[in-house]
Amino acid sequence: MEKKIKLFIVDDHKMFLEGIQSILNDVSYIEVIATAKNGADALKLLNNFTPDVLITDINMPELNGIELIEIIKKQHSKTNVIAVSSHAESEVISEAIKAGVNGYILKNTGKSELLKAIKKVYEDENYFTEEVKTIMNDSLFNLAKAEKQLVKLSSREKEVLRLISQEKNTQEIADELFIAFNTVEVHRKNLMRKIGTKNMVGLVKYAIQQGIIK
Amino acid sequence: MEKKIKLFIVDDHKMFLEGIQSILNDVSYIEVIATAKNGADALKLLNNFTPDVLITDINMPELNGIELIEIIKKQHSKTNVIAVSSHAESEVISEAIKAGVNGYILKNTGKSELLKAIKKVYEDENYFTEEVKTIMNDSLFNLAKAEKQLVKLSSREKEVLRLISQEKNTQEIADELFIAFNTVEVHRKNLMRKIGTKNMVGLVKYAIQQGIIK
DNA sequence: AAAAACCTAACGGTTTTCAGGTATTTTATA
DNA sequence: TATAAAATACCTGAAAACCGTTAGGTTTTT
Known part of the structure; x- marks a missing residue:
């Protein structure tokens, strides 16, 4: 060469x-x-x-x-x-x-x-x-x-995911971001839908795997 | 030298x-x-x-x-x-x-x-x-x-932790291990006590960190 | 300018986890 | 073999997560 x-x-x-x-x-x-x-x-x-x-x-x-x-x-x-x-x-x-x-x-x-x-x-x-x-x-x-579209998380969703991975509960996250309890729940639901999991265990695994936390 | x-x-x-x-x-x-x-x-x-x-x-x-x-x-x-x-x-x-x-x-x-x-x-x-x-x-x-004694998990606890980290719920774990729902809950509680966390997010983080899963 | 995506918020209901016990059998070990 | 530790099982009540859906305002993309 x-x-x-x-x-x-x-x-x-x-x-x-x-x-x-x-x-x-x-x-x-x-x-x-x-x-x-x-x-x-x-x-x-x-x-x-x-x-x-x-x-x-x-x-x-x-x-x-x-x-x-x-x-x-x-x-x-x-x-x-x-x-x-x-x-x-x-x-x-x-x-x-x-x-x-x-x-x-x-x-x-x-x-x-x-x-x-x-x-x-x-x-x-x-x-x-x-x-x-x-x-x-x-x-x-x-x-x-074929069925799994590329996962694109919004910055807000990443923020919520980060806090979930820090073992914070919905109310604590809501307080920290100055948004409503219900809003945090929506973000969490959207995260689960996008990432393709049914619970927070799946979310935190994804977060660690993607280097979003840790 | x-x-x-x-x-x-x-x-x-x-x-x-x-x-x-x-x-x-x-x-x-x-x-x-x-x-x-x-x-x-x-x-x-x-x-x-x-x-x-x-x-x-x-x-x-x-x-x-x-x-x-x-x-x-x-x-x-x-x-x-x-x-x-x-x-x-x-x-x-x-x-x-x-x-x-x-x-x-x-x-x-x-x-x-x-x-x-x-x-x-x-x-x-x-x-x-x-x-x-x-x-x-x-x-x-x-x-x-000082307060945290060395974490020693029993083999059964590690097994339960592994299944929790696989996004399985209590009933699914019970079925897989042929033990009662309540027993799985006890193992989970003991895991949380030993590892020092209040929810499953902490458990899965510990499991990944310790190389028990992934 | 229209469409799409995002952020926000709410409601009602279901399922699961979490926290506090008690208690029996099995297994390891000192 | 005594006994400590682990594994098993059950119970109750409260808290939190989970699910489906709607909906209005904002930002970004096309």
Whole structure:
């Protein structure tokens, strides 16, 4: 390869970021041109850098991986994106694909697979690890993809979700946001409808998974 | 330093494991003698290896970091332990300290701090990052430490917790375990008492944090 | 400008959780 | 083997969550 692959890495853990960089330092055909610790920072830096491939964590606070991918695909279409996640959850994978991700690998995969993914994605091909492909082939996956619209939470809903996840009850949330008890209930109901769960356990799991809290 | 510091690293993410190894490869006075992807594997390997310092993730399935630390401190007292975690939560820090951990750092800290921690802990001193120290100095921390006995869940309680975290209600859990509705309620109440929360949101957060589910 | 989405609020009713007990059997362990 | 801990089960009443629906005003998008 005559030209180095320009990489941009996004992860909220400095230790992980440095680890990946250290691994990729030894690879002659790759150059890490920038890193960021969340989606918002990444977007700012993308005005100054034009990476060939961007690797992003899915679970990040503020602006998470899925949202970042969506924006990149609209505004920086030359950059291909690999999502990295701790867990293989079909909803997340489904949303990442809908957002236009080019690859999806898990954190429990090693260096060789990471390099394969980077090369493939650089060449405008897709790369998904076996575990992810298994889930994608699952019959339920296509159903889920078809019937489940992309979850877009409003800022108010995220706020309510955050407070629910802090173990606050409806009245406490109402007091804190200066809105009526009933309004909080509506937000909660809409959250459950959008996220597709029937109780608060599902909500808090989603919140943690999406990095909205913790 | 005449002798290399022998390191053992435990983390369920291969990518993280390899990243850390790559970082530490460049450090002359450190030698990574072994790695493991969970607490159980680590314990097995500790029969063959005697590391000076063991670095372990806190959130792992099967046998988590806290439990691993407890066992190491009993059975391999020569090995000092550094806990690595994604988030700084006072309960977890408190339990790690009670388990006898020698250092506690966050994944959002970088290489230089990691090396400092390893050196300090190797010399039988403690090392805690600023963020962790802040939490430890918090007046509530000492209270929490004093009044909160170490959480020991029975296997049945863990089972119920797992099902609660799967968004199942009391009746569904009762049916699945072939026990009475009321019994499930007792387990749930005991879980809430032990974990120190007043609702299921707190339970599921604990379950995720402890790697009991997900 | 129209349509869609969002935020707000309310009502009535159902289901589930939560908090406080008592009590028996089984299992682990000192 | 004593006894402590765990698992089982039941009860009551209160609190909170859950469900369906309507509806008006605001903001954003098309």
